[in-house]
Amino acid sequence: MAQDTVLIVDSMNYIKGFRYQMYCAAREHKLRVCTIFVVATQDQCKEWNAGRDEECAYAPETLENLLMRYEEPSSMVRWDSPLFTVPWTDNDVPIDDIWKAITEGNVKPPNVGTQAVPKAPTDALRTLEHVSTSMVAAIMSEQAAAGGFGGLVTLPLSATLKPRVSLPSRNITLSELQRLKRQFVTVHKKAITLGTTEKGAVDWGEESVADKFAVYIEGNLKP
Structure with a gap:
């Protein structure tokens, strides 16, 4: 599949x-799509099958099963549209209309159900847990050293990782921070394990997680 390629799937697609799976793949790649339904009677299909070499023909019971299970395309559903129905005889x-559909038709953008979901790196869960736990410990340490005056504090987690967070002018209990930490981890764990549909690349590095947790703390700690 590519935007500079006309891909013809010559198959029963029965x-x-x-057909819906192919439609979703086309939307994921931002491609136009159309369905061409070549209509032949069941008797004609059986006649063609009977005229095949034995090694290429369907067994009669298999062909009957295929005919019974066949689901005709419909212009009323989006994954079969636009639909061109052409009798075998x-x-x-309508070549011109088909060509126009695949070269000038509307391109439907990917949606949540069809777009590719970026997966988090394998160490994202560990990073989420480690950084949030370290920040809770660092906040308690800074609060003890400053006497609980609050304000903007810098948390020296490592030589390169020093997030900043605004704290209220009161003593914050360890149970408060641990509760916020559990909530924060729970909120983001699903995005890590299942992937996220946020636009653009999602950064699960230590600095990004620390900044997210700092914002979460500031927004959820009572004054």
Whole structure:
């Protein structure tokens, strides 16, 4: 699949679930799509099958099963549209309309259900837990040293990681911070394990996690 390629899937595509899967793939790649339904009667299909070499023909019971399970495309559903229905005996194929559909038709953008979901790095959970735990310990240490005056404090987690957070002018209890830490980890754990649909790259590095947790603390600590 590519935006500079016309891809023709010449297949039975006989169940709507498979056609829907191709439709989703096309949306993910921001491609136009159309369905061409070549109509032949069941008797004609059986006649063609009977005329095949034995090694290429369907067994009669298999062909009957395929005919029974076949789900015709419909212009009423988005994954079959635009739909061009062409009888097998019709020589008047709407080539111009088909070409226009695949070269000028609307391109439907990816949605939450079709867009690729970026996965977090394998150490993201460890980083989330480690950074938030270290920040809780650092806040308690800074508060003890400053006497609980609050304000903007710098948390020296490492030589390169020194997030800043504004604290209220009161003594913050360890249970408060641990509760916020558990909530913060829970909120972000799902995005790490299942992926996130946020636009752009999502940074799960130590600095980014520390900044997120600092904002979370500032927004959820009572004055």
